[in-house]
Amino acid sequence: MATKASRSAARLMISPAVILLLGWMIVPLAMTLYFSFLRYNLLMPGMEEWTGLTNYRFFLTDPAFFDAIWNTLLLVGGVLLITVTGGILLALLLDQPIWGQGVVRILVIAPFFVMPTVSALVWKNMFMNPVNGIFAHIAKALGLQPYDFLSQAPLASIIWIVSWQWLPFATLILLTALQSLDSEQLEAAEMDGAPPLKRFWFIVLPHLARAITVVILIQTIFLLSVFAEILVTTNGGPGTASTNLTYLIYVQSLLQFDVGGGSAGGVVAIVLANIVAIFLMRMIGKNLDA
């Protein structure tokens, strides 16, 4: 994209895609905005009326809203932390020549192919269940009191389940990045007197910076809207202990039949997501340049 001509040609070429995507996005966005200014309750069909900012006032002053924001941030941050560090460690391990490498790699990637609902149900019923779960059995075998993960530490449990799903993605991206590292660079560092940990810190980690950025950006987009895992495990509870913004909007519009309030929540979520996005791009987006 060096010359003026090639730049404008590029703009022309991508315009159909951009226009299509924009249209696809604009229509639902406009409808959500419109609903958010209406008093629109599914129990009272045909009674829609203009209410101005009332929906927003109710949504933003709801104590559940602040819990939900806090939970959303914890969820996103926690999962990112676990998947990025875990992904780096797993990638380093998988990069070693080991016996049965192919099979091990497929096993590591497998969780990514399990649907979120299914994996959450498996975790809920087969692992974390205080009566039948494997952890409960282990605790009992050791003579300990079984721990009821989903009611004692609901958010932490959900963070764990979601991390389990996303770890393969992070591992895969980081592994390919790791494999593109020129081994002569590591050898040069070795000759320059850098021990393994310093080689990791000064050579490997900077090389992975771009891949880590990609992992963080992509995962953040998906993690802001985690829903199925909460629905099938804790239903956002106890109380609002594991309610994130997406789940709160669902509760508002479909459990309380308040489409107007839900839409207002949706708009707030869009604004917040954009704030997070700008923040992220400022912080780590420069890694993607050049």
Place this chain on the structure above:
Amino acid sequence: MGRITLDKVTKRFGEVEVIPPLDLTIEDGEFVVFVGPSGCGKSTLLRLIAGLEDVSGGQIRIDGTDATAVPPAKRGLAMVFQSYALYPHMSVRKNIAFPLRMAGLSQAEQDRKVEAAAEVLNLTPYLDRRPGQLSGGQRQRVAIGRAIVREPAAFLFDEPLSNLDAALRVGMRLEISELHNRLKTTMVYVTHDQVEAMTMADKIVVLQAGRVEQVGSPLELYRAPRNRFVAGFIGSPRMNFIEGAEAAAHGAHAIGIRPEHIAVSTTEGAWRGRVGVSEHLGSDTFFHVTGTGLADAITVRAGGEVDLHHGDAVFLTPEADKIHRFDREGARIA
């Protein structure tokens, strides 16, 4: 100080013996060049000396002490890689300072040494650039800079010039030779380019399939190659080999004569043939003479302005005292 001794050093990759037991001594301050065809084990040998590969047998001594099990960083050697292996996310300054930083030198000390090295290598204007913003020759110099700041006992170069264009290669060749003259540090240099070997080396080690074929100064190898392989490898264009009756007349299985040791005449001479392809280089002309009945083609060197054309009949006369004789196994007959 940098005297490197290899004692029965062996390297196997699985079942394949890449380097059969090999003895070699590199004296302190020497410029030693390893040459040989591709895949003969030059890089492997260098990496064994560096410690990047473990030996399968034998001993490596540096300045008399056994270094076989010493990790690369502790051997006091610096290596320049073919791909330069610069750290792409660090500036030139940080690249050069990296070994000093790892050694725990103070910031002031690092700066002083980096600037001194940059001065020597004409890198001062580029210190704050990234390697990606440098030309091939500049990257090469950064890699050398990173090696010299450590003040190593010996430098190891693995085909450092093979990524450069011909003009730059000649320039860098001189720079490295000058560096050697100034630092007087041992240098081990791998190449498959015999011109580099001839022009730079104090001592050339010719390798074939992991074996040392001959060790000696460039002129020793040129004048008295120990076997047909060395004779054919050193010298450009390569030596002509003649077998059969003509060789038998000299009491050998094969004789070799370099293109520059054959006189060309249009009127008289020992061998008669026809001019095939001719290569005019300006200063010299190389003729491929065919139809002599001795070998497929005999290459001869003549002056730059010789007026001979394709198909002309010529007579060739070898200089009698420059004929090399080889026996059936390819070894030189004295």
